Amino acid sequence: MEIREATAADWPAIWPIVREVVAAGDTYTWDPATTEAQARAKWMSGPPARTFVAVDGGEVVGTAELHPNQPGPGSHVANAGFMVDSRHAGRGVARAMCAYVLDAARAEGYRAMQFNAVVETNTRAVALWEAFGFDILATVPEAFHHPAHGYVGLHIMHRML
């Protein structure tokens, strides 16, 4: 599996992954009805943000995104997002992308990485970020409306780089 910077030509392979994750509505605070154009503008917004793809056997199996969590005086803290094609789940794609993106963030001079909205029922993601040294700074109570579990908490996770 190769992880590399995404190009505009990758979008047609990225979009089905984003569409599936967002439409499920159980892990991302995106409108499940987000259109392709809106998704592209968010996920491939361009500098200072960067977009990555994980490619296996010529196929895009996952995608990640890295950007400043806040502009201006907060721009030394990164935020990142990760999405994996469900047909390729459980094969270490998210883990490999996280390692890659943490290195990319360090190389770019970010001092920390923060996730603002990790759904507490997304236990696989929470365990993965913890394995990568992220701490749960706080859980915002009832901040996510889960399609199956109702109102659940959103973890704010963080690590210095």
Next chain:
Amino acid sequence: MEIREATAADWPAIWPIVREVVAAGDTYTWDPATTEAQARAKWMSGPPARTFVAVDGGEVVGTAELHPNQPGPGSHVANAGFMVDSRHAGRGVARAMCAYVLDAARAEGYRAMQFNAVVETNTRAVALWEAFGFDILATVPEAFHHPAHGYVGLHIMHRML
């Protein structure tokens, strides 16, 4: 002092307030070089966001903004911003706007309000939000580069509505 919904005609009176607050670089995670067009797009982005002004003697002395903190499954939690003309500081403008915006958020059906980035050295704001029932859920370490104090923490503050 009257607090009301802002109209497009209010922008010329709002902009000097926003410009001063943002250029100071000590309370907001905005690029201090934010242009007027960028500031207008952020502060008066339109539905679902709302913008308010505090008017005293026909003069705009403060402005506030209310919007979903996250889209989609996170959109029942509000976020808000408040800026006061420094020439009218210490006269209860922020307090009056906060009370107004909390009521507006409740009326709109938001279930909670969250601030993502309250600079810990902005002790007047922290004390005001605490007086309005906000708790500090966490402080993100060194997440704000303050022009005088260097890297300081950002409080994440929250209250149910």
